[in-house]
Amino acid sequence: MPYCFVPKCKGGSKAQIQYYEDNNLPKLHFFQAPDEVTRILEARKKWSHLIKRENTVSKGKRKERELQYLKNTEKVCSAHFPEKDLILYYEHKVNGNVVRIPRDRALLKPGALPVLLNQYPLYYQPKVVERKPPAQRPESTPSAKRKKKSDVEDLEITDNSVNENVALEDLNTTASKNDDSVNSDISNNATEIQSSTSAETWSCCSIKNMKLPIDWVPCNTLSETEKFVAHINPKDLVMDKIIIFKGTDLPVIKIRGVSVTSVDLPPKLCTTTDAEKIVHKVDQIGVCAGTAEKERHRKIEMRIDKVEERKEKKKNRIKNTVRSLKRSKINLLSKIQKYKIKLDNMQAECQKKNETVLNEAVGKLPKAQQEAVKACFDASKRKGPSGNRYTAQWVYECMLMRIKDKKLYNHIRVHQILPLPTVSTINGYLRNYGGTYGFQPQTLQLLAEKTEGLKSRQRRGVLLIDEAKLQPGAYFDSSLLKIGGFKDFGEQNEEDLGEDFREEVEEALAKLPEDPLAPQRLKRQEKRKEQNQHKRDKTLGDHALVITFQPFIGKWVQTIACFLSKGNANSDELTKLILEATILLEKSNLLVDGVITDGASWNRSMWIKFGINEDNPSAEHPCDPTRRLWFLSDFPHLLKCMRNCLVKDKIIMTPEGDIKLEHWRAIVDANKLKQIGIRAAHKLTSDHLNPSPWQKMNCRMAWEFWSRSAAAAMESLRFQGCDQVDDCSASIKWCQLINDLADSMNANRPENAVRLESDAFKKIGEFLEEFIKLKDWRNKKLRDKLEMAEKARLAHLRKQGKNPRGKSEKYFEQQDWVFSDSTDIGLIVSLKAAQEIIKFLREKEGFLYVMTARLNQDALERFFGLMRQSCGRNTHPEPRVFAQLFRLLSIYSLVKPIRGSNITGGDMVTTLLNLEDLRKKPKAERHKALSDKLDEIILGENLEDIPEVLDHVDHAYLNETVDEFALRYVSGFMARHAKKYANNCSDCLESLQKPATERNDLDLLITHKSRGGLIYPSDKLVNLVGILEKKVIDVSLNNELEENILFVVLDALSSVRVGKVGCLLHEDDLTKCIMKSYLIMRMHFVSRRWNEKTREQRDKQKGLRKQAHLT
Structure with a gap:
């Protein structure tokens, strides 16, 4: 229910409703001010002036009370309206009789006003300025000047108002205040003015019966002995003239708040007609608004008040904002504290939970997601990224992601989307799998474990053999200390495969059918070996031969090995590789039933060695005489x-x-x-x-x-x-x-x-x-x-x-x-072999059908396409890149378990981690040989001195191809690199660097390239690096590039004495470390320069070939 707008009125409250119900009084009705406009005021403003509800408003530094106007939603109860202004009944004429029906909701008559306001608080009562009555003065005749004026009263009033404009602010204030009191009494006397009559005797109560001019209204006060009438200016609705009556005494006249005493008044009010005459005289007086010059200070004061008001509002707004922000901060801090406590409690509960409960909850997810969730929970228990322990299955999933896309793997790890191991950790697992050419024992061991538990029908398949063209390129292998990229059939891995394997291969070769041309071919082969024996290590490979195993059942395909050859592998090499691959795979629980190649001439020659012809599409199996090994040609080819x-x-x-x-x-x-x-x-x-x-x-x-x-x-x-x-x-x-x-x-x-x-x-x-x-x-x-x-x-x-x-x-x-x-021949042999394989699989293993697409090389061709795509723009990758990609792709397919096998990816990773790195043995042997050779060079006695080298004055020891400035720059790099081998020895550090006082013009390149961090090498270090550089250049110019060119350089250094660097205690070790680091660095440069040289020759030959075609 709404509340009444009138001050101190309890209309609408619960107490008022209860009071009316207890005393059986009619209920109150509530009314809104209508929007009708009367002759003087709008109804809402008229009601507001009658009710006079005020609010305290700050204006600058002072506070004032301001009238509060009614809003659209505010209402006034019926207790403040006369009963005659209320419509409480419905009236109907029935058979000439008036029937009245009570209304549920009363209405107001037009022009009704809230005039019953007897319970105003004291501060709402209109204030009347009490002045003592003016002194009684005898009437005097006006002066001649004033007699000329047509209106004496107007002149006096005007002069008085002009002279008293100084108090204009007081006038306006008083006028605005009196305006409220005037309006409050307008409605009380409006209905009585029309019926008022002149009384013979005067009293203040007779003011209601006075006949007033237009715009004049009588006003009531709480006192019966004091009444006043007021003139309301219709333009600005302000009371500008007030006549205050006090008993029968002369009235007090105020125009714009200024008392006027020059009006011709009777000595005493006796009748109502006297009062009316006074009102008519005052009504005829003109009011002067004053000059504009006197009001200039008012404009400035108004501006100041507005500015102060805006400042005050802004200040209050800022205060409120600060207060709300402080409150919000306190609330947020309390929420944070509450959530911290809640998080601690939840973490404590999670820690108390048994792992079995977690496993039961996580067990509903797929297996791959289970590993991810467990890894996330394990990572949450760690304070930092280090120290994490991963399960083998999770490492398996991470390894596959790393092989597929390195950038995506780094993105997931850096942004902490999943707790992935570092790349170095993954590389540690991959490092155990050898990436060299030839048969890798690690591959066979993993393959044996991968196929363990499979049925024989799932382990049967064929070998796919094909070659890919490579771009010849040399590179230096820092781990094996040799130049790579040369022809490589994996001879170094035969020792790791064992003596039994060699014997089995030799027996299988002996069982092959005799070739009528075998003696001639054998002689040519031995002669070719003798001629190429010294060139074996000097021939760069340009073809990669890949052997792949493809089963008859399942979608998996596994690459077994790759070999690097110069040109296409000949029939003898192919025959031996096929026998080796078949024997090794049979030992790894796989069953090889066929060999698929393309129609190249060397493959047909290999068929002849196995006795394959149009009448015989198979040969005796090298591992089981009762089985056959079929040979097919790739049908799409x-x-x-x-x-x-x-x-x-x-x-x-x-x-x-x-x-x-x-x-x-x-x-x-x-x-x-x-x-x-x-x-x-x-x-x-x-x-x-x-x-x-x-x-x-x-x-x-x-x-x-x-x-x-x-x-x-x-x-x-x-x-x-x-x-x-x-x-x-x-x-x-x-x-x-x-x-x-x-x-x-x-x-x-x-x-x-x-x-x-x-x-x-x-x-x-x-x-x-x-x-x-x-x-x-x-x-x-x-x-x-x-x-x-x-x-x-x-x-x-x-x-x-x-x-x-x-x-x-x-x-x-x-x-x-x-x-x-x-x-x-390929068509006849392949079709016969396909028929026999289908019959064999039906009779031996109970195959209902055979998907003959497994009898072609599509899987191997897709592998080559993936290799070429991974190499970027290079259609023919280099041997080093091919070996690295072959290693990654082989591991990817190798560690993925086969469907139906009783082994998981985690088990494969565990096996990969536990594999013995068989390359460690040759690696350790070659590093030991390098160390021994360096010790022999450094500790050698009775060796020749090189006078050119020891002469530091003219530096004649340098070859013409060596740039002295560049040599000193590289020596400075070696000095920085050798600091970590100096064991914090001050004497060793001094022997590496040159003092600032000894620098000369030969250090010009270092001076120009330095930004304050380059090192000026000592003469001893420059002497040592110069000797090494001279021998590297001599060997490179006088010898062809070969695998062991590093040891050739060491042999050349073994005949000279090299200068030592460092103190007496550490000079041997420090010199040895410098020589080793420099020689390894130079081997990288030598192989790179060799590749550039061969590339230039190849491009030149290509251009000449094109010119030959044009001519």
Whole structure:
């Protein structure tokens, strides 16, 4: 319920409601001021002036009381309105009688005002200035000047107001205050003015019956002996004239707060008519507002008041803001404290929780997320990033992330998204896996543990062998102290594989079928070895041979080893590597049933060594005489070769007709006429018929060439009457046969896999039968031609009287290949081997089907593509980069457990961590040999002195190719590097540096490049570095780059005496450390310079080759 706006009125309160209910009084109604405008004031302002509710307002440094106006939402109760102004009933006339029904909500009559305000507080009562009555003076005649004026009273009032403008502020203040009191009595007398009549005798109570001019209103006071009337200026609604009546005494007249005494008044008020005359006289007096000059100070004071008021408001606002911010700060601090306590309690509860409870809660998540959550909980118990302990499974997940993307791994670790180990920690695990070329025992050991527990059918697979072109490049291996990048077949790892392994390989080589040309080949091989024995360490490799194991079941593929060779590996090397790989994998619980290569000539020579031919697609298994080892050629490669042979020969003869390239050209020509419309065999273009070198190796284009769409397009053109395809029956037949064969040999899903009873298996047999028939037909036709030619030759010789000798049988054993010798043999051997493998797997392991896509090299080609992509812009990576990437990708596939195995990734990481780094042995041996060699050089006696070196005056010991300034700059770098080997010995440190007083012009480069931190080396150190530099240059110029060039430099240094640096106690150790560091640094420079030189020669040869083609 609303409350009443009138001060000290309790309307709307609970006490007032209870009081009215107890005394059975009618309830109060509440009214808002209407928006109607009367002749004098707006209703809301009129109500506010009558109620006179004030508020205290600060204006600058002083406080004043200000009238509070009613708002739209504020109301006044019905207790302050006369009953006659209230509409409490509904009135209706029923049969001439007035019926009154009480209203639930009363209404106000128009013009009603709250005039019942008898309980005003004292400070709301209107204040009347009490003045003593003016002195009684005899009436005097006005002066002559004043008699000339038409209105004597106006003149006197004007003069009085002008003279008293000094008190204008008091006038306005008094007028504004009296304005409120005037308005409070307007409504009380408004209704009585109209009916008032003149009384014969005067009293203050007769003021209600006076007839007042317009804009004059009577005003009541609390005193019965004092009343006043006021004139309200209609322009600014301010009382400017007031007449105060006190009994029958003369009234007090105030105009704008200034008392006026010059008005002609009767000596005493006797009747009401006398009072009315006085009011009419005062009404006729004009009021002067004064001059503007007198009001200038008022404007400034108003501005000052406004400024002070704004300052006060701003100050209060700032105080309130500060107070609220302090309160907010206190609240936030209390919340922080509360949350800290809550966090401590939660941490204490978490610590009290048993690990089994946590494991039960985390067990609902996937396994990978379980490891991440556990790692996060373990990391939260640590105060810092160091000292963390990780599980093997979590290290396994982190290792895979690190291998996939190094930048993403660093982002997750730096931003603390997950508690990942540092990169150095991951590298520690990877370091145990050897990254050199050849068979790695670590790979075989991990592979044996990875496949442990798998069924035999899951461990069966084939070997994929292929080569990738590399860019020759040398690099210095600081761990092994040798130049890398040379031809490497992993001979250094054979000792780690054991003597038994060597014997098994030799036995397997002995069991191979005898080659009729073996003695000749053996002699050539031994001769080649003798010629290249001294060049073995000086031949940079440019081909990487990769061996991969691909199982028949499962999506995993594992690279076994890679080898670095100069050119393509020959058949002897391939034969030995295949036997070694097969024996090692069989020892690692894997079963090798086949070998897949491409159709290169060296691979066909390797087939011959194993006894592989058109009638025999398999050889005896080197590990089990009862098993067979099948050999296959990569089918996509065979498909490309068939297309390329037809493009080259243009025609292939068959019993059904000729297979002509013109039949495919007719399709292309027909498609050109329909550039916008729908075309048959739309994928076939002129590039398929005239391929560029790289398009000849494109498998997709070969598939599109032999597609069923091409055969259908030929049939469509022949039906349309195209002359080019009149004899395309053979082309259509073989195109369909090859397309069906491609589908059968490239099955990669269980839905289209090859089964013994399926059509795909039958299509393999049908193509093989048709191809053999075609081959026999072509050979018979060729043999007939040779026989006819031989008979004609013999007859011609007999006619000439000669006794001719017939050709040998080998002459008539020539073959007419359908495509080429390598392609035909590869097709026949691969298809026969595929049939036998499918039957073997069905009978031996119970395979329901075989996905023949596992019998090609697609997995290895994808591996090479990933390697090239990882190398950036380099299409042919360098040997060092290839070895590093091969290492990472091999570990990635190696540590991932196989589906169905009883081992986890964490177990694989544990095994990887526990592996013995077999490279430590040769590494330690070579470092020991380097240390011994340096000791021999430093401690050597009876050695030749080099006078040029010991002569520090003219420095003639330097070669012409050595820059003295650059040598001193590098010597300064070595001085800084050698400080950590000086053991904080002051004498050793002094022997490394040159005093400032001994610096000369030879130190000019250091002076110019220094920003205050470079070191000026001593002459002893420059002498030592100069000797080392001279020998490095001599060896590099006089010898070819080889693996052990570092030890060649040491051999050259062993014949001279080198100067020592340091004190007597530490000079041997300090000189040894300086020599070792400098020589290793220079080996890096030598290999880099060698690469630049070979690159320049290669670019020059490439440019000359292009010029030769142009001419």
